[in-house]
Structure formats: C-alpha cells, structure tokens
Amino acid sequence: MKRLLPALALSAGLACTLPASAQFQKAEDAIKYRQAAYRVMAEHFGRLGAMANGRVPFDAKLAQENMAIVGALHTLPFSAFEPGTDKGAPNRARPEVWKEAAKFKAARDKLDGEMAKLSDAVKGGKLDAIKTAFGATGGACKGCHDDFRAKDYSAN
C-alpha cells in the first residue's frame, strides 16, 4: 500500500475541487454542463408543450422528434450534481441537493417515471393522453424546482 499512496495523493491533487472519481474536471464544467443540458431540454419540452396546450397545431411526427430529444437529455443533468459542484460558476442549485440527497434522488425518480409515461403517450399519438402526461411531467419538473432550485443565481 505504501507505494500507492504518493500516486493517490498526486491524483487527488490534480483533481482540484472535485474527487478523482468525478466525470468533470472542474466544478465549473459540471455546472455549465447541467445548465446547458437543461436549456436544450427545456426548449424541446416547451415545443411539445405548445402542442399539448393547443398554442400550435398538433403534429404527431414533430411531437415524437421533440420527445426523442427530451428523452435523450433528461437524465444528463443529474450526472453533473457531483459533490463539490455547488460553487464554481453562478448557479441556482440549493444546498438541499446535497444535504437531502435521498429526497433529490426521489424527485429525479419521479421525473423519470413521468417522462416514461409522456414518451408512451407521444408514441401513442393521442393528444388528450399527451396533454395529461405533459401536465404530470411539468409537475415533476416544478416539484423539483420548488425544493431544490434557488430563486437567484449564486455569486460564484
């Protein structure tokens, strides 16, 4: 073991703010990544919502295209809330993300479940079912925002 220790210490030192197991090299990278993933997802979720809520005509193919992007993206931000990523760039994650990790995980699981139902509804192509599932998914988004997203951005 003795010989391993200097190597471990070196590798820990190189990681700066994040543990060596982290997928991101800097906290700033993780914060900007999750914000970016949310932004792209929100754009396509919004386009689906415009159809679900009758603001634009329903187009089953377009709904499926938007849902495919939302489906590919919605789990990504959660990989970027690693410990140590509360600071590093202005962001709105509340300390509860890490202090109440089990509750945050439950909010994520809730979203995953509603997203799966929404995906099925979009595949089914029935606007009424999509409307219901979209509302429930939006509720899961909002529930997590209410508990884990601050009103204002952090200073750094």
Place this chain on the structure above:
Amino acid sequence: MKRLLPALALSAGLACTLPASAQFQKAEDAIKYRQAAYRVMAEHFGRLGAMANGRVPFDAKLAQENMAIVGALHTLPFSAFEPGTDKGAPNRARPEVWKEAAKFKAARDKLDGEMAKLSDAVKGGKLDAIKTAFGATGGACKGCHDDFRAKDYSAN
C-alpha cells in the same frame, strides 16, 4: 389570397427580430440554445476522445453511451443559426455562416457523414477503427470552426 394577407402581416409582426417561420422566439434564445447543445455534445465527444486517444481505458459500453448522446445532439445546433441570430447574445458565429450559407451547409454535411462513420465504428467496438473515425470527425469539427467561428465573442 386577399383575406390571408392581414393574418400573415400580424403573424410577422409578432415575431419581432426573427421571421415568423423561426423556431425560436428571440435571437438570444437561438444563440444560447446552440451554445448549450455544443457544450453538452463537446463533453461527451471529449469522453469518447479520451478513450480513442488512450487517456482512459477503452470501455465499449461507455463509448456507446457517449456516442448515443453525441448522435442525438450533433444536428441540433444547426437548427439555431437562423437568419437574424448573428446578434442577441455574445457569440462567436462569423458573418460567413449566413453569407456563405452553401459552404456552411457543406461543412455540416461533412460532419454528419463523419459522425455516421464514427457511430458505426463505436458500434463495431474496435478501438483502431474508432480512433480513425474519431480523428476524422474531430477534423470536421475543426474545419467548420476554422471557417465559421470567430476567435472572440461578439459584444452582443
């Protein structure tokens, strides 16, 4: 036709800076969307590259997961270079994106082609083939950056 004209004029008026056919409501939205899509894509392209270039051990499953995200994202930014989105938020798009639209389209097509080959290579699971395809795809990224991306961000 006469009856349609007032409706068309009204819808054009509502769109403010972007044409009525635009998918984004404001130029700022389009700019931030394309920057966000590039950021998420670059993260996963980088993780694939770390394996292709031997900086981390090759893991076929992980390579496929990263490739799936890159595959879902790489066409998205191109939907957000609509006319009128050169300004609206600091960005690095050069005027040539719009002035040399055919050349920009060719650069995009080149990327699409290399991405398809990279996707096949990742599915095949042979590191040598992935390395070659990754290099060619990175070259397509760089070619487009060289011609269409400015060194510095615009002021607005």
